[in-house]
Structures are given as C-alpha cells and as structure tokens.
Amino acid sequence: MKICGITRLEDALSAIEQGADAIGLVFYAASPRHVSIAQAKSIVENLPPFITTVGLFVNATEAEIVKTIEAVGLNLIQFHGDETPEQCKQFALPYIKAIRVKSDTNLVQYEADFEDAKALLLDTYTEGLVGGTGQVFDWSLIPKTLQKPIILAGGLNSHNVRQAVEQVHPYAVDVSGGVEASKGIKDAAKIAAFIRGVNDAVI
Numbered sequence: 777m778k779i780c781g782i783t784r785l786e787d788a789l790s791a792i793e794q795g796a797d798a799i800g801l802v803f804y805a806a807s808p809r810h811v812s813i814a815q816a817k818s819i820v821e822n823l824p825p826f827i828t829t830v831g832l833f834v835n836a837t838e839a840e841i842v843k844t845i846e847a848v849g850l851n852l853i854q855f856h857g858d859e860t861p862e863q864c865k866q867f868a869l870p871y872i873k874a875i876r877v878k879s880d881t882n883l884v885q886y887e888a889d890f891e892d893a894k895a896l897l898l899d900t901y902t903e904g905l906v907g908g909t910g911q912v913f914d915w916s917l918i919p920k921t922l923q924k925p926i927i928l929a930g931g932l933n934s935h936n937v938r939q940a941v942e943q944v945h946p947y948a949v950d951v952s953g954g955v956e957a958s959k960g961i962k963d964a965a966k967i968a969a970f971i972r973g974v975n976d977a978v979i
C-alpha cells in the first residue's frame with residue numbers, strides 16, 4: 777500500500793508505523809502536495825529501511841527528473857501526465873505509469889504500450905485535473921485480463937477500500953486525499969482506518 781502526497785516526515789513515519797509499504801512524493805509545482813527537492817531529501821533520508829520511495833512527476837523535463845532522482849534518493853518514478861513509453865523508460869529507475877480511467881479508456885492497449893512499466897496505477901479521469909482528485913472511477917472498467925500489477929487509486933478511503941480490494945484484487949492500493957486532514961497533511965487516524973479496511977478485505 778502506498779500513501780501518496782506526503783509532505784512531512786512525521787506523516788511518512790506514521791504511515792510506515794501503521795503498515796504502509798511506500799510513500800509518494802509529488803514533484804509537480806501546481807499540486808497543493810508539492811514538495812521541493814530539499815524537503816523530499818530530508819524526508820527520505822530519515823526513513824527506516826525497506827520502504828519504497830516513489831517520485832511523482834507530471835510532464836516534467838528530463839533534466840528536472842534526473843536532478844530530482846539523483847538528489848533525493850528515490851526508488852521508483854510515477855509518471856502521472858502524458859508521458860510516452862519512450863520518455864518513461866529513459867531513466868535509471870523503474871517506473872509505474874498512471875492512467876486516468878474513463879469509459880472509453882483502452883487499458884489493454886495501455887498495458888501493451890507501457891510494456892516496461894513495473895505496474896499501471898489506475899486513477900480517475902477528471903476533466904481539467906491531472907490527479908489527486910479524490911474521485912472514484914467505475915472499477916468495472918478494469919479488464920480482468922490485464923497481466924501487469926495494478927495499483928488501484930482514485931478516491932479511496934476507509935469506507936470504500938475494502939470493497940475496492942475485494943472487487944478489483946489489485947496488486948496494491950494508493951491513497952492521498954482519503955487519509956488527509958487537509959491537503960498535504962495526513963491524518964494518522966484516517967490512515968489507521970484505511971489500513972484496517974485493506975486488511976479486512978476477504979480475497
């Protein structure tokens with residue numbers, strides 16, 4: 777499970793203590809959850825071992841991504857914009873590709889196109905927004921035939937995550953807004969309730 781949009785070390789440590797496997801750091805200036813390189817570095821260097829640090833980018837330049845991954849010490853890149861497969865695979869780190877799903881999204885084609893991706897992160901398509909929308913999409917749009925690991929995102933919270941896991945059987949779930957007190961500030965009680973929801977799922 778990944779807790780995304782971390783901006784404070786205390787939130788990262790609280791999420792990890794409660795069972796999160798990964799944290800997401802948003803390097804997208806227009807996001808209310810944006811972190812600077814210095815902020816991200818000071819979070820990452822104070823994490824315990826075996827936690828995956830994911831850097832989220834939206835249509836960033838190659839130079840910006842290289843500078844960030846080298847400075848911060850990230851493990852994985854999450855591309856959340858309109859990046860092509862060629863752009864995604866040019867970096868030293870493995871990547872996951874976020875796909876914003878709507879009724880006509882061809883996920884089978886995306887899976888073929890992004891064959892180098894470690895996983896596809898499925899988020900909600902909302903006109904004019906690139907992510908972190910807090911909106912749920914119709915999970916029945918996900919073909920059961922996909923071979924790649926699926927990370928389910930988009931409007932998950934403690935009330936719907938159990939049903940999401942039982943219905944979709946994702947490799948992992950990703951949450952941001954559903955465990956926040958306010959944008960960029962996580963709520964430890966909401967994280968705990970979310971993780972209970974995941975653990976309660978019968979699969």
Ligand SMILES: O=C(O)c1ccccc1NCC(=O)[C@H](O)[C@H](O)COP(=O)(O)O
Nearest residue numbers: 780807907908910929930931951952953
């Ligand atoms: O969080 C943002 O502000 C953001 C901005 C631009 C692109 C992506 C962004 N967030 C993505 C995520 O936090 C997660 O990967 C995921 O989409 C879950 O978001 P939420 O629906 O809030 O749980």
